[in-house]
Each structure stands twice: as structure tokens, then as C-alpha cells.
Amino acid sequence: MKALIKDRPERGATLTDLPLPIVGENDLLVKVKSAAICGTDIHIYQWNEYAASRMKLPLLFGHEYSAEVVEVGKNVKNFRPGDRVAAETHVPCGHCFQCTTGLQHICKDMKILGVHMDGAFAEYAILPAVCAWKLDPSISYEIGATMEPFGIAVHALSKTKPAGKKVIVFGCGPIGIYAQMVAKFSGAEVVIGIDITKERLDLAKKMGTDIVLNAKEVNVVDEVNQITKGFGTDIVVELTGNRAILNEATKTLRRGGDIVLVGLFPGPVEWDVVNHVIYKEATVYGVTGRIMWETWWTAQSFILSGKMDLAGVITHRFPLEQYAKAFELAESATTGKIIFKT
Ligand SMILES: [Zn+2]
Ligand SMILES: [Zn+2]
Numbered sequence: 158m159k160a161l162i163k164d165r166p167e168r169g170a171t172l173t174d175l176p177l178p179i180v181g182e183n184d185l186l187v188k189v190k191s192a193a194i195c196g197t198d199i200h201i202y203q204w205n206e207y208a209a210s211r212m213k214l215p216l217l218f219g220h221e222y223s224a225e226v227v228e229v230g231k232n233v234k235n236f237r238p239g240d241r242v243a244a245e246t247h248v249p250c251g252h253c254f255q256c257t258t259g260l261q262h263i264c265k266d267m268k269i270l271g272v273h274m275d276g277a278f279a280e281y282a283i284l285p286a287v288c289a290w291k292l293d294p295s296i297s298y299e300i301g302a303t304m305e306p307f308g309i310a311v312h313a314l315s316k317t318k319p320a321g322k323k324v325i326v327f328g329c330g331p332i333g334i335y336a337q338m339v340a341k342f343s344g345a346e347v348v349i350g351i352d353i354t355k356e357r358l359d360l361a362k363k364m365g366t367d368i369v370l371n372a373k374e375v376n377v378v379d380e381v382n383q384i385t386k387g388f389g390t391d392i393v394v395e396l397t398g399n400r401a402i403l404n405e406a407t408k409t410l411r412r413g414g415d416i417v418l419v420g421l422f423p424g425p426v427e428w429d430v431v432n433h434v435i436y437k438e439a440t441v442y443g444v445t446g447r448i449m450w451e452t453w454w455t456a457q458s459f460i461l462s463g464k465m466d467l468a469g470v471i472t473h474r475f476p477l478e479q480y481a482k483a484f485e486l487a488e489s490a491t492t493g494k495i496i497f498k499t
Contacts, residue, residue, distance in 0.1 A: 159499070160279035161480050163201055163208075164215035170202055170278075170480060175217070178275070178283045182232045185284045187224035187242065190298035192277050193471075194487045194495045195221050195306060196330070201272070202484045207423070211272055219278030219497070220246040220271035223292060223301030233286045241292040243301040244277065245453070246270040247446045248285050262446040278477065280499050290453050296460055300467050303331070303494055304456050307467060308447035309419060310335035311456045316442040317392045317415045320344035323385055327406050328396030328420060329357040329369070331470050331494045336394050336419075337366045338465055345392075349384065351377055356491040364469055372402075381409040389414065396420040400427070407433035417442045470494050 160175040180186040200207040201218050226240040236242070248268040249261035256264050270276045275283060292301045310332050317324075324340040326333050329352035340348045350361040350369045358369040370380050381390060389411030395403065398420030407428075410416055416439055428434075434441060447453060459465050472493035475483040480497070487495050 158280040159477055160217050161219065161477055162215050162217050163204075163212070166204055166209065166214060168202070168204055170218070170484075172477060172480060175279065177281055180228050180230050180283065181285075182230040183286055184230045185226050185233065185236055185242070185286055185289055186228040187282050187284050188227050189222055189224045189277050189279060189282050189499045191302035192219045192222035192497045192499060193302045193306065194219075194483060194497070197269075197272065198278075199484065199487050203488070216271070217275040217277070217279055217282075218271040219276040220244065220269065221302055221305045222277040222282070223298040223304075224277070224282060224284065226289075227281070230286065236286055236289060236291075241294075241298070241301070242284065242289040243292055243304045244270060244284050245288040245290055245447065245449060246305055247449075248274070248288055249449070251287065261449045262452075278480070278497060278499075290450065293457060293461060296457070297468075299471060299496060300460060302496060303467055303471065304453065304460075305447070306332050306494070307335045307459075308452045308456045309444070310339050311459065312447050312452045313394055313417045313419050313442075313444045314339045314343065315448075315452070315455065316417050316444065319392060321346055322391035323347050323349070323388070324392045324394070325349040325351065325381060325390040325406075325409055326394040326396060327351045327402055328398075329354075329361040329366075330396065330490065332419070333357075333394075333396045334361050334364050334366070334470055334493065335467075336396065337361055338364055339459065340392070340394075341365050341367075342459065342462075342465055347384070349381065349390070354491045357493075360470070360472070360493050364466070378405055378408045385411075391415070393417070394419065398422050400424070403428050404433065407437075407439065410437065410439055412437045413439070415440045415442065417444055419444045471496055474498055
């Protein structure tokens with residue numbers, strides 16, 4: 158089968174031919190239909206510190222995907238060949254404290270598809286049955302492949318009550334735009350999206366965000382102060398992972414507001430906790446992945462409502478052969494979701 162693997166500890170990837178993987182007794186062998194490029198895949202492609210410290214090569218990467226089940230392992234009872242699935246990428250151990258108390262998504266011994274074990278930038282993939290989500294018949298494979306990143310936005314906003322609130326989201330990459338869409342759909346009074354590229358701000362606006370601000374062109378804290386008539390925002394969602402932004406982001410938050418941290422900072426962060434958290438009595442949430450399977454049910458409901466156009470966030474589609482072009486575009490941070498059609 159065609160497969161895009163990471164085989165050398167340097168920038169790039171290799172498109173190669175691999176034998177069809179053998180299905181384990183608790184796994185599904187699936188035919189990949191759509192696979193999306195995630196920020197993690199860019200780290201892997203670039204081979205930066207994040208990737209080098211986590212991965213053993215060679216590895217088939219790619220983890221946000223949808224697929225059709227081809228074969229099931231002998232212990233698998235609830236899936237059959239022909240089933241349409243999307244992948245939950247956090248593979249829980251099933252036995253630790255978290256896994257046995259409903260917190261599988263933060264399993265102590267969690268493995269991540271396409272990072273610690275083979276992923277899905279290929280024609281076929283192995284998906285642990287415990288991580289397979291059956292796609293509703295009305296949800297396309299393309300949308301199915303984006304349910305994982307969409308789920309992060311759904312999970313992030315689920316910590317808050319956006320109805321009637323002023324919500325600001327730092328970062329208009331795909332997850333940032335999803336977060337803005339979820340806030341809007343959930344009844345927010347005003348949704349503000351922040352980014353530094355025109356393309357992404359335009360896409361956010363197109364997807365329904367009320368106000369977009371380019372942090373390179375305006376003083377975001379001053380602008381938000383004007384927009385909210387000095388009130389500040391009720392909810393801040395941080396998705397940039399940019400250390401310089403955190404203090405600015407919390408300056409926009411009103412006293413007693415909520416801040417949800419999702420973007421991964423590349424190291425320790427200097428944050429004025431006294432002024433921005435303690436004196437404000439801000440509530441700070443850390444969010445990772447998706448709650449299994451609560452977030453997936455909610456994400457599915459949002460999609461089935463027909464009021465949220467996730468397809469609009471997919472801006473580019475490539476065959477696997479054009480991976481270099483796809484990654485170059487992904488690195489530019491000017492696009493929505495980029496999908497491989499395999
Ligand atoms: Zn991802
Ligand atoms: Zn566990």
C-alpha cells in the first residue's frame with residue numbers, strides 16, 4: 158500500500174510502499190478515505206523538538222482520519238467490514254485510574270495514533286477498535302476526518318456557557334475557527350477571532366465570526382475594550398500556543414471570566430497570575446483531546462443540526478503524492494483544513 162512515512166530524523170517525509178498491515182485481535186484494518194493534516198503532523202514533518210522527543214522512527218504518521226472497515230480482529234464484536242468510522246486519536250490503556258473513572262482522554266499511559274504508533278497517511282491503517290467512532294450515514298468521510306479537531310473545539314467550549322456571552326478566540330487556524338463556530342452556534346452575543354494572517358481572518362469571518370482582528374495591525378486589548386465598552390470578554394479561548402499572547406489574552410478577560418487554554422506552548426510561560434487570574438478570580442481550564450465519547454456525541458449533534466458548515470473549513474485537498482506541496486501550504490499557516498484523499 159502507498160504510505161507516507163517519517164523515516165529519517167530530519168525535515169521531510171517519504172512516500173513509500175508498505176505491506177498491508179496485519180490486524181491485531183482488538184483492532185480494525187481500515188481503508189483510509191480522508192486524512193487531515195494537523196499541527197502535530199507539521200511538527201513531525203519539520204522534525205522539531207516536539208517530534209524528536211516523542212517519536213521513534215520509522216513511523217507512519219497522520220491521525221485525523223475517516224475510513225471504511227475492511228477486516229476486524231477476533232475479539233472485536235461491535236464493528237463489521239463495511240462500517241464507516243472516524244478515529245479518536247488518543248488510545249487509552251483501559252486500566253489506569255483515569256480510564257476507570259471516565260477520563261480515558263487523559264489516560265496515564267495514553268498512546269497517540271501517528272505519534273507513538275502507526276497512523277493513517279496511507280491507503281490502509283490499523284485502528285484500535287476502542288478508538289473507532291461509527292460515522293452517522295449522513296456525515297461524509299471528509300467531515301468525518303475533521304471530527305477529531307472539531308471535537309477539541311467542542312470540548313473547549315463545553316467548559317463554559319457561551320450563551321449570551323462575549324467570546325474571544327485567539328487563533329484562527331481550523332480549531333480556532335471551529336471554536337468560534339461553536340460559540341456562535343451556542344448563542345454567544347459576540348464572537349471575536351484573533352489571528353495574524355488575512356486568509357485565516359477572512360475564513361473566520363466567512364464562517365460566521367462577528368468581528369475579526371489582525372493582531373499585527375491593531376492593538377487587540379484596546380480594540381476589545383472599545384468593542385465591549387470597557388466590559389471585557391466573558392470567555393477567552395487560547396489556541397495559538399504563543400507565549401507572548403497569554404498576558405494580552407487575559408487582559409481582554411473581564412473579572413470573574415473564564416479562560417480556556419488549548420494551544421500548546423513550546424515551554425514554560427511567564428504569566429502575571431496575580432493580576433490576570435487571582436485578582437480577576439478568573440477560572441482557568443486546561444483542555445486536551447476529546448472526552449470519550451461524550452464530546453463525539455456532542456460534535457455529531459452539532460453536525461447533524463445542519464447549522465454548522467464544517468465543509469467550509471476544508472480549504473485544500475491533495476492526493477498523497479502531493480504531500481510536499483500540502484505540507485508547504487500547511488506550514489504557511491494561511492489555510493483552513495488540508496485533506497489527503499487516499
Ligand atoms: Zn491532531
Ligand atoms: Zn489508562
